[in-house]
Amino acid sequence: xxxxxxxxxxxxxxxxxxxxxxxxxxxxxxxxxxxxxxxxxxxxxxxxxxxxxxxxxxxxxxxxxxxxxxxxxxxxxxxxxxxxxxxxxxxxxxxxxxxxxxxxxxxxxxxxxxxxxxxxxxxxxxxxxxxxxxxxxxxxxxxxxxxxxxxxxxxxxxxxxxxxxxxxxxxxxxxxxxxxxxxxxxxxxxxxxxxxxxxxxxxxxxxxxxxxxxxxxxxxxxxxxxxxxx
Amino acid sequence: xxxxxxxxxxxxxxxxxxxxxxxxxxxxxxxxxxxxxxxxxxxxxxxxxxxxxxxxxxxxxxxxxxxxxxxxxxxxxxxxxxxxxxxxxxxxxxxxxxxxxxxxxxxxxxxxxxxxxxxxxxxxxxxxxxxxxxxxxxxxxxxxxxxxxxxxxxxxxxxxxxxxxxxxxxxxxxxxxxxxxxxxxxxxxxxxxxxxxxxxxxxxxxxxxxxxxxxxxxxxxxxxxxxxxx
Amino acid sequence: xxxxxxxxxxxxxxxxxxxxxxxxxxxxxxxxxxxxxxxxxxxxxxxxxxxxxxxxxxxxxxxxxxxxxxxxxxxxxxxxxxxxxxxxxxxxxxxxxxxxxxxxxxxxxxxxxxxxxxxxxxxxxxxxxxxxxxxxxxxxxxxxxxxxxxxxxxxxxxxxxxxxxxxxxxxxxxxxxxxxxxxxxxxxxxxxxxxxxxxxxxxxxxxxxxxxxxxxxxxxxxxxxxxxxx
Amino acid sequence: xxxxxxxxxxxxxxxxxxxxxxxxxxxxxxxxxxxxxxxxxxxxxxxxxxxxxxxxxxxxxxxxxxxxxxxxxxxxxxxxxxxxxxxxxxxxxxxxxxxxxxxxxxxxxxxxxxxxxxxxxxxxxxxxxxxxxxxxxxxxxxxxxxxxxxxxxxxxxxxxxxxxxxxxxxxxxxxxxxxxxxxxxxxxxxxxxxxxxxxxxxxxxxxxxxxxxxxxxxxxxxxxxxxxxx
Numbered sequence: 038x039x040x041x042x043x044x045x046x047x048x049x050x051x052x053x054x055x056x057x058x059x060x061x062x063x064x065x066x067x068x069x070x071x072x073x074x075x076x077x078x079x080x081x082x083x084x085x086x087x088x089x090x091x092x093x094x095x096x097x098x099x100x101x102x103x104x105x106x107x108x109x110x111x112x113x114x115x116x117x118x119x120x121x122x123x124x125x126x127x128x129x130x131x132x133x134x135x136x137x138x139x140x141x142x143x144x145x146x147x148x149x150x151x152x153x154x155x156x157x158x159x160x161x162x163x164x165x166x167x168x169x170x171x172x173x174x175x176x177x178x179x180x181x182x183x184x185x186x187x188x189x190x191x192x193x194x195x196x197x198x199x200x201x202x203x204x205x206x207x208x209x210x211x212x213x214x215x216x217x218x219x220x221x222x223x224x225x226x227x228x229x230x231x232x233x234x235x236x237x238x239x240x241x242x243x244x245x246x247x248x249x250x251x252x253x254x255x256x257x258x259x260x261x262x263x264x265x266x267x
Numbered sequence: 268x269x270x271x272x273x274x275x276x277x278x279x280x281x282x283x284x285x286x287x288x289x290x291x292x293x294x295x296x297x298x299x300x301x302x303x304x305x306x307x308x309x310x311x312x313x314x315x316x317x318x319x320x321x322x323x324x325x326x327x328x329x330x331x332x333x334x335x336x337x338x339x340x341x342x343x344x345x346x347x348x349x350x351x352x353x354x355x356x357x358x359x360x361x362x363x364x365x366x367x368x369x370x371x372x373x374x375x376x377x378x379x380x381x382x383x384x385x386x387x388x389x390x391x392x393x394x395x396x397x398x399x400x401x402x403x404x405x406x407x408x409x410x411x412x413x414x415x416x417x418x419x420x421x422x423x424x425x426x427x428x429x430x431x432x433x434x435x436x437x438x439x440x441x442x443x444x445x446x447x448x449x450x451x452x453x454x455x456x457x458x459x460x461x462x463x464x465x466x467x468x469x470x471x472x473x474x475x476x477x478x479x480x481x482x483x484x485x486x487x488x489x490x491x492x493x494x495x496x497x
Numbered sequence: 498x499x500x501x502x503x504x505x506x507x508x509x510x511x512x513x514x515x516x517x518x519x520x521x522x523x524x525x526x527x528x529x530x531x532x533x534x535x536x537x538x539x540x541x542x543x544x545x546x547x548x549x550x551x552x553x554x555x556x557x558x559x560x561x562x563x564x565x566x567x568x569x570x571x572x573x574x575x576x577x578x579x580x581x582x583x584x585x586x587x588x589x590x591x592x593x594x595x596x597x598x599x600x601x602x603x604x605x606x607x608x609x610x611x612x613x614x615x616x617x618x619x620x621x622x623x624x625x626x627x628x629x630x631x632x633x634x635x636x637x638x639x640x641x642x643x644x645x646x647x648x649x650x651x652x653x654x655x656x657x658x659x660x661x662x663x664x665x666x667x668x669x670x671x672x673x674x675x676x677x678x679x680x681x682x683x684x685x686x687x688x689x690x691x692x693x694x695x696x697x698x699x700x701x702x703x704x705x706x707x708x709x710x711x712x713x714x715x716x717x718x719x720x721x722x723x724x725x726x727x
Numbered sequence: 728x729x730x731x732x733x734x735x736x737x738x739x740x741x742x743x744x745x746x747x748x749x750x751x752x753x754x755x756x757x758x759x760x761x762x763x764x765x766x767x768x769x770x771x772x773x774x775x776x777x778x779x780x781x782x783x784x785x786x787x788x789x790x791x792x793x794x795x796x797x798x799x800x801x802x803x804x805x806x807x808x809x810x811x812x813x814x815x816x817x818x819x820x821x822x823x824x825x826x827x828x829x830x831x832x833x834x835x836x837x838x839x840x841x842x843x844x845x846x847x848x849x850x851x852x853x854x855x856x857x858x859x860x861x862x863x864x865x866x867x868x869x870x871x872x873x874x875x876x877x878x879x880x881x882x883x884x885x886x887x888x889x890x891x892x893x894x895x896x897x898x899x900x901x902x903x904x905x906x907x908x909x910x911x912x913x914x915x916x917x918x919x920x921x922x923x924x925x926x927x928x929x930x931x932x933x934x935x936x937x938x939x940x941x942x943x944x945x946x947x948x949x950x951x952x953x954x955x956x957x
Contacts (some may be wrong), residue, residue, distance in 0.1 A: 086332065087332060090327070090338065090342060091327065091328050091329075091330075093733045094324040094325075094327050094341075094342060094345070095324075095325075095328060097320070097321065097324050097345070098321050098325060099321075100321075101317065102317060102349070102350050102352050102353050105349060105350045105353065106349070108320065108349045109346060109349050109350070111324075112320065112324060112342060112345045112346035112349055113346050115327070115342045116339060116342035116343050116346055118336060119332070119338045119339050119342055120330050120332050120335045120338070120339070123332050123335065133467060136788070143925065144927075146844075146929045146932045146933055149847075149929060150840035150841070150843065150844045150933055151840070153840065153843035153844040153846065153847035153848075154836075154839060154840045154843040154844075156843065156847055157839075157842070157843035157846055157847070158843075158856060170317075175871060235833065238836075239836045243836055243840055246936070253399060253488070300628065373695065376614075376698075376699045376703055378701045379614060379617075379699060380610035380611070380614045380703055381610070382617070383610065383613035383614040383616065383617035383618075384606075384609060384610045384613040384614075384618055386613065387609075387612070387613035387616055387617070388613075465603065468606075469606045469609060472606045473606055473610055476706070547791065547792060549801065550787070550798065551787065551788050551789075551790075554784040554785075554787050554788060554801075554802060554805070555785075555788060557780070557781065557784050557805070558781050558784060558785055560781075562777060562809070562810050562812050562813050564814065565809060565810045566781065567836065568809045568810070569806060569809050569810070571784075572780065572784060572802060572805045572806035572809055573806050575784070575787070575802045575805075576799060576803050576806055579792070579795060579798045579799050579802055580792050580795045581797070581801070582792050583792050583795065589915075651744035700769075
């Protein structure tokens with residue numbers, strides 16, 4: 038069984054590598070973050086985070102007490118996710134951005150597609166499939182260090198302005214151990230493992246499309262300025 | 268607002284009075300319980316209890332972080348309900364009944380209808396509507412004392428054989444205070460209150476139809492015996 | 498396979514016999530219909546009929562093109578059911594009753610439970626299960642002749658005032674042949690047949706509880722009058 | 728009201744223009760189609776088409792008889808879409824491709840996301856929102872002429888091998904007029920119009936991401952060959 042967790046780890050690492058080669062991360066490495074790009078990013082983070090408790094609860098609906106550990110995990114994890122979107126809005130306000138505008142903004146089609154995909158996984162597949170999303174999400178902090186570094190370096194954000202990422206990351210160390218235990222206990226057949234892995238890969242890939250779309254939108258709004266400069 | 272909780276209390280009392288006048292409760296008072304009637308009852312209790320965590324989770328799906336207290340309540344309550352059905356099976360086994368048979372039994376149409384009604388409330392109405400069900404369920408122990416007395420008196424059950432009702436009732440004192448607080452906080456418009464009250468009345472009424480159907484099935488299986496006697 | 502259709506036929510006949518022994522039908526035979534009882538009945542008929550197209554469409558959601566005949570049946574039948582509730586409102590208006598009042602009325606818990614049960618069947622079971630409901634509904638006209646006779650005899654209704662039942666019954670002769678063909682083609686395993694039969698029995702039983710609850714409500718409103726008389 | 732249909736037309740034209748600038752269409756114009764690219768495309772077309780009847784039926788679930796024309800449209804359109812996926816498999820078989828392989832293939836994350844997005848629109852928004860998808864889908868034949876030309880020119884396909892696109896396009900002329908009428912009749916408030924337009928834009932944008940992902944996958948499998956050549 039340890040082998041399956043290793044396959045998950047490899048799939049997550051592979052997905053992040055792919056993201057690193059995309060326009061958002063390449064820009065992050067070369068140029069860093071400015072306020073507009075950061076607000077654009079956090080706006081999308083808000084719009085998918087605000088559904089996480091709900092789609093985690095949805096995944097529990099077809100789990101019965103014959104898998105009471107999985108049922109309890111789904112419901113407890115849903116409970117713990119509730120309100121995390123409010124941390125994103127707090128962080129936006131902490132830099133003087135208008136959180137109401139962010140909350141009301143029409144999110145990118147990539148974000149809508151991501152949210153819809155997670156809901157569809159939760160509704161139509163076994164509850165173990167959504168663990169593929171939790172797997173990389175609860176362990177992402179080692180993979181997004183460059184992003185957090187840029188937030189501190191380029192925008193001078195303090196930990197108190199990064200509650201979503203920082204406070205979250207401490208909690209998620211425990212969460213991730215729980216995810217590993219649950220995956221280890223309940224993803225016990227090749228079919229269940231294949232679905233979990235597919236969702237891990239699918240959600241991380243779609244997450245990457247959000248990052249790149251955030252970058253593309255930011256670049257599009259700056260194009261006239263650049264044109265003027267050149 | 269205290270008035271609305273009083274209206275809920277009155278509606279619950281009225282619903283129980285109605286149940287007391289029905290065939291099940293009348294039989295309970297006149298003749299008490301025998302093992303067959305008790306097993307028949309617990310079988311149905313199992314078949315609706317095993318959906319309570321799930322339909323409570325379902326109610327959370329359309330609650331956002333703008334009502335984060337309600338969202339957290341729904342998810343935490345769902346978590347706490349998870350596995351309570353296993354207590355019913357334990358109690359059946361504790362008197363030598365076959366819990367597998369009970370779990371596999373086709374439940375009464377009244378039980379299926381009750382379960383379907385709660386799911387439909389959770390799916391199509393605001394999450395506050397399902398609080399009407401929680402209201403009487405979490406405070407039922409004062410209303411079903413005659414039933415618990417009969418379980419002890421007629422079937423000589425110990426507390427260790429009544430884990431669902433006894434252990435549950437201790438926990439539910441706190442649960443009920445939570446329900447009252449949540450109802451008080453979130454059922455704030457006449458429309459929301461009307462829905463909560465409608466679901467309180469509807470679910471308690473349908474619960475009564477289950478009890479009477481349990482009695483009718485029990486009576487039907489005994490009819491030949493009675494016919495032989497007379 | 499003919500045997501399964503025969504079992505359905507027997508189950509439907511048995512369900513109707515049960516209804517005939519209940520308070521509504523006994524009253525119908527002894528005393529006939531008055532306007533209040535008829536309006537009370539039609540109000541509930543409206544409140545379950547208005548969901549039939551929708552729950553039939555719901556049953557199609559998990560049928561793929563590997564059973565394209567079943568998929569097409571579900572969707573075509575849903576299409577044909579659309580708007581039938583309007584015929585009920587028309588018939589109420591044709592006798593001077595206020596169809597708006599009927600449409601806004603809170604329906605009986607038995608009606609809500611029936612509707613919820615059909616939705617839950619459509620959502621959680623195979624699409625063939627809901628055929629058990631269609632089976633008796635589309636062939637009910639031979640079984641409810643006494644009701645239609647009483648509508649003509651006691652309330653002097655013409656066919657133009659009974660569009661829901663009369664026009665419907667002509668269409669349903671063809672519908673019923675379709676239902677039989679679809680049941681014959683797709684209820685091909687013991688498991689599928691058991692579910693269809695369970696839903697046939699369950700929905701017809703719950704339909705009976707609606708009729709008896711209509712009668713009980715009518716009787717309750719008349720009780721004071723009777724008390725005055727005696 | 729004509730203005731809103733004009734806005735839809737502009738939005739569709741704009742969406743197609745965007746698709747024309749992407750890698751798939753640019754390749755189509757410069758190099759045309761080969762068999763692998765065509766099979767890759769049709770495999771994804773199959774995997775989103777096979778859900779169209781179902782998600783159209785889903786959109787009908789919360790439409791009542793107060794908008795009976797919209798209800799009938801949704802159900803009739805769902806009925807007409809049923810089985811169209813089988814035409815895609817037929818067309819694949821007609822060129823000697825293995826339709827079983829295509830049907831079993833894991834579809835691209837972009838396709839899964841598109842399907843999930845349409846289901847989520849159908850489930851959570853008013854039924855008029857999904858009309859935005861129908862609007863461009865039922866009128867796409869004028870916009871994809873270059874694709875059909877390439878199928879005939881590069882792959883020598885006859886109309887009998889292009890049943891999905893050709894037969895479909897004849898039927899869809901009438902469908903499109905229906906869509907326009909329904910949009911005109913039911914998208915009557917700024918809010919409903921905004922949702923329909925958002926879904927038109929969102930689904931067409933996501934459709935473009937499928938095309939480009941089909942191209943990217945095709946290009947990736949050819950990369951080693953090209954490397955060998957150079």
